[in-house]
Amino acid sequence: MERRRFAQDALSEWMKTNGPDSEIVISSRIRIARNLSRHPFPMLATNQQSREVMEQLTGVARDERLESFGRFDIFILSELNELEKKVLVEKHLISPGLANESRGGALLLNDKESVSIMINEEDHLRIQCLYPGFQIKEAWTVASRIDDTFEGAVDFAFDEKLGYLTSCPTNVGTGIRASVMMHLPALVLTQQINRILSAITQVGLAVRGLYGEGSEAVGNLFQISNQITLGQSEEEIIDNLYGVARQIIEHEKAARERLMAESRVRVEDRVNRSFGILSHASIMDSKEAAQRLSDVRLGIDLGIIQDVPPCVMNELMVMTQPGFLQQVFDEVLNPEQRDIRRAELIRGQLLKSESGGV
Amino acid sequence: MQCQECGKKPATLHFTKIVNGEKTEFHICEACAREKGELIPGTPGGFSIHSLLSGLLDFEPAAQSGLGPKPQTIRCEECGLTYSQFSKIGRFGCSSCYRHFSGRLDPLFKRVHGNTVHVGKIPLRSGQQIQSRREIEQLKLELQEKISHEEFESAAQIRDRIRELERRLADA
Ligand SMILES: [Zn+2]
Ligand SMILES: [Zn+2]
Numbered sequence: 092m093e094r095r096r097f098a099q100d101a102l103s104e105w106m107k108t109n110g111p112d113s114e115i116v117i118s119s120r121i122r123i124a125r126n127l128s129r130h131p132f133p134m135l136a137t138n139q140q141s142r143e144v145m146e147q148l149t150g151v152a153r154d155e156r157l158e159s160f161g162r163f164d165i166f167i168l169s170e171l172n173e174l175e176k177k178v179l180v181e182k183h184l185i186s187p188g189l190a191n192e193s194r195g196g197a198l199l200l201n202d203k204e205s206v207s208i209m210i211n212e213e214d215h216l217r218i219q220c221l222y223p224g225f226q227i228k229e230a231w232t233v234a235s236r237i238d239d240t241f242e243g244a245v246d247f248a249f250d251e252k253l254g255y256l257t258s259c260p261t262n263v264g265t266g267i268r269a270s271v272m273m274h275l276p277a278l279v280l281t282q283q284i285n286r287i288l289s290a291i292t293q294v295g296l297a298v299r300g301l302y303g304e305g306s307e308a309v310g311n312l313f314q315i316s317n318q319i320t321l322g323q324s325e326e327e328i329i330d331n332l333y334g335v336a337r338q339i340i341e342h343e344k345a346a347r348e349r350l351m352a353e354s355r356v357r358v359e360d361r362v363n364r365s366f367g368i369l370s371h372a373s374i375m376d377s378k379e380a381a382q383r384l385s386d387v388r389l390g391i392d393l394g395i396i397q398d399v400p401p402c403v404m405n406e407l408m409v410m411t412q413p414g415f416l417q418q419v420f421d422e423v424l425n426p427e428q429r430d431i432r433r434a435e436l437i438r439g440q441l442l443k444s445e446s447g448g449v
Numbered sequence: 450m451q452c453q454e455c456g457k458k459p460a461t462l463h464f465t466k467i468v469n470g471e472k473t474e475f476h477i478c479e480a481c482a483r484e485k486g487e488l489i490p491g492t493p494g495g496f497s498i499h500s501l502l503s504g505l506l507d508f509e510p511a512a513q514s515g516l517g518p519k520p521q522t523i524r525c526e527e528c529g530l531t532y533s534q535f536s537k538i539g540r541f542g543c544s545s546c547y548r549h550f551s552g553r554l555d556p557l558f559k560r561v562h563g564n565t566v567h568v569g570k571i572p573l574r575s576g577q578q579i580q581s582r583r584e585i586e587q588l589k590l591e592l593q594e595k596i597s598h599e600e601f602e603s604a605a606q607i608r609d610r611i612r613e614l615e616r617r618l619a620d621a
Contacts, residue, residue, distance in 0.1 A: 131528045131543040213540075239573045247572055248544035251579050253558075254567025256544040260554070261561055263547075265569040295563070322564020 096164075098178050098418050101410040103204030103221070107402055110224020114392040115340050117272040117312070117405065119222045121230040123238055124214040124257045124266035128248040132258040133193065133211045141195030141211050148210045151244050152199045160237055161201030163208075168196035177414030183221075188212055206237065213258045214266075216241060225336065227269055231329050254321065264321030269329050271336045276311040276389045277346035278339075280358075287342055288313070291335045295319045310381035310408070315339070351393060362390030370441050375434035380411050384437075399444045407440055452477045525549040581614050588614070 097103075106118070126132060127147065130140050145167075152163045168176070168189060176190040184204060189196050189212040199208035209217040218241075220234040241247075248256040254264040262268070278284040288298045297318045315336060317328045350358050365386035369375070375383075388404040390396040409415055411433045417424050420432050452460045453476050460476035523532035527545035532553060535541060547554065558565045571579050588611050595604035 126544060128544060132541060134540055135528050135530065135542040235570070238570075242572045242574055246575055249572050249576060250544075250547060250567075252566055253547060254569060256541070256547050258540050260539070260541070260557060263558070264562065264564075264567045267569075319562045319564070321558055321562035321567060324569040328569075 095175060097182065097184065097200065097204065098175055101182075101415055101419075102402065102406040103182060103184070105203045105205035105221055106223055106405055108223055109401070110222055110226050112340055113224035113401070115273055115275070115343050116225040116336065117223075117274055119225060119227040119230050120219065120268075120270050120272070121227070121234040122217055122219045122268045122270075123234055124262045124268075125216040125218070125238065125241065125255060126248040126257060127215050128246045130215065133195075133213065133215060134258060136194070136211075138194055144215050145195040145197050145210050147245055148208075148216055148241070149197055149199065151241055152208075154244075156240050156244065157199070157201075157237065160206055160233065160240075161203055163199050163201050163206075166198040166200065168193055168198065174414060174418055178418055181412040181414050182409055184219075185209055186212055206233070208237070214262070225271065225340070227271060227329055227333055227336070231267075231269065231325060235325070261318075262320050265323070265325050265328065267320060267325055267328060268316055269332050270314050270316035271332065273313050273315065273336065273339060273343070274311055274385065274388060275313055275339070275343050276385055277350050278343050279311050280350060281346045283342070283346060284313075287339065291315070291339065294331060294335060295323075296332060296335060309378055311385045347389075347393060358389075358393070359395050362386050362393070362395045366390065366396060366441075369437050371438070372434045374430045375411075375437060376430050377411060377413075377433070380433060380437065381408070384408060384411075399441065403440055403444050407437055410436060410440070450476050523550060523553070578618060581618050585611055585614050585618075 110116070110119070127144060130136060130144050133141060133144075136144065149165050151157065152165055157163050168185075171179075176185070179185045179198070180187050180190050182204070184200060184207040185198055186209065189198070189209050193211050195211045197210040199210070200206070205221050207219045207221075209219070218234050218237050220230040220237070222230045250256055255266040257263050257266050275284060278287060292298055295318055297316055299314045299316070315332065317332055319328070323331075365383035369380075369383050369387060384404055384407055387396060387399070388401065391399055391401050391404065410419065413424070413429055416429055416432050416436065419436065424432060450460045452458050524530070525542055525546040526549060528542035530542035530546055532550050535546065535550065541547065541550075555565045571583070588607050592604055592607045592611065595601075595607060
């Protein structure tokens with residue numbers, strides 16, 4: 092079978108350009124949840140009703156109403172194979188829920204993969220816009236216009252007092268989840284991270300970090316998002332997130348400067364050691380890969396490593412996930428084989444970029 | 450430590466979720482983490498926001514127990530979901546559930562959002578009337594302001610605009 096476009100490239104087109112503050116903010120994302128007014132939510136919909144919802148919503152793309160946001164492909168989830176679904180999940184273009192549990196599930200994906208629209212996930216419609224770097228306001232502008240386009244064609248469940256009605260009460264009102272993915276290695280290294288994260292959560296935001304053993308987040312990546320969707324306007328929600336993220340950027344920058352001023356050699360050692368291991372290891376598990384890639388990424392941002400472009404790091408974060416690895420090597424891999432293939436892939440990519448051929 | 454989701458495998462992922470200063474810790478195995486909910490862009494594996502929220506939603510307003518109908522008997526006439534099913538799974542069955550459970554929802558919204566009234570976006574097409582009503586309210590405030598500052602010329606303009614909006618609402 093011919094490989095679908097999304098399965099060939101680890102890095103979505105939108106991730107290949109550098110956004111503002113991209114040395115700290117990896118990506119900005121807006122997700123809005125909407126439902127049709129006359130159908131039960133997907134959880135309670137009959138198969139027939141789910142099909143109707145899918146027909147109505149994919150119809151908006153078929154009618155080419157979305158064309159000002161790119162060229163859209165329509166994927167019916169039941170027509171994709173397991174590996175393709177896994178790759179879409181690893182690229183964060185769909186949720187595991189849509190991949191595994193949806194009935195009448197569909198995905199509308201634009202050519203840059205910056206807009207992914209999920210149909211019949213937890214809500215009938217979830218519009219997701221992704222931007223590289225710190226561009227949360229830009230992402231909202233586009234998501235809101237796509238929302239308007241759909242609303243021109245279908246009736247949304249909306250209540251004058253409660254706003255947009257969603258399957259989960261945590262989304263009611265604006266139905267918006269705004270989030271920024273931040274790489275904060277210096278705040279972790281200088282042990283300021285917990286203090287800062289707990290401070291920013293006083294203002295209605297949630298922080299999610301993925302922790303491995305010990306206290307360090309895997310890959311030093313943290314997602315900060317709004318928690319409140321009712322009683323604040325979209326602009327307030329986004330301004331709040333923007334302001335807080337801006338402060339974290341400044342703290343991370345200050346921590347990086349301090350690290351370089353006070354312990355330059357130690358930082359260089361850590362970065363170069365990780366680079367050495369990634370360039371030469373024969374077995375690499377996903378957790379070690381995430382941590383070492385974070386070190387190298389920091390090294391690139393600090394100018395310690397100069398031959399590797401930052402987007403190679405983003406690319407490797409996705410490429411080294413189990414589904415994508417199997418797609419790249421075109422075979423089913425057990426965990427042990429995966430660790431060997433992962434090491435091989437990372438070595439190859441780093442070598443390629445060092446010799447200037449990215 | 451065992452995984453708090455499946456209780457079988459050792460928990461290898463430990464993370465903290467902090468909302469409004471309240472800290473909750475989660476300990477799950479990688480298999481469970483991968484199976485669940487929303488992913489963080491750019492990170493390996495993933496985990497669910499929903500399982501984290503179930504604590505928030507498993508919620509029976511204490512003051513209301515003993516008063517009014519039992520939660521098992523409150524039922525959405527549209528989709529059939531009962532209030533007690535709703536509080537267990539934390540999901541509404543359809544948009545009418547909001548109306549049928551309305552007496553009980555404000556404490557929940559207050560607790561999750563700190564608010565009970567939407568102030569954000571209104572649908573562009575189907576929300577035109579709501580939009581006009583909101584605009585009229587806003588203009589009436591401005592009108593008072595202008596009058597109190599004795600800016601009668603701009604007050605008259607605002608009054609005309611209010612009349613026009615009110616006429617359009619009446620025609621709709
Ligand atoms: Zn488990
Ligand atoms: Zn219902």
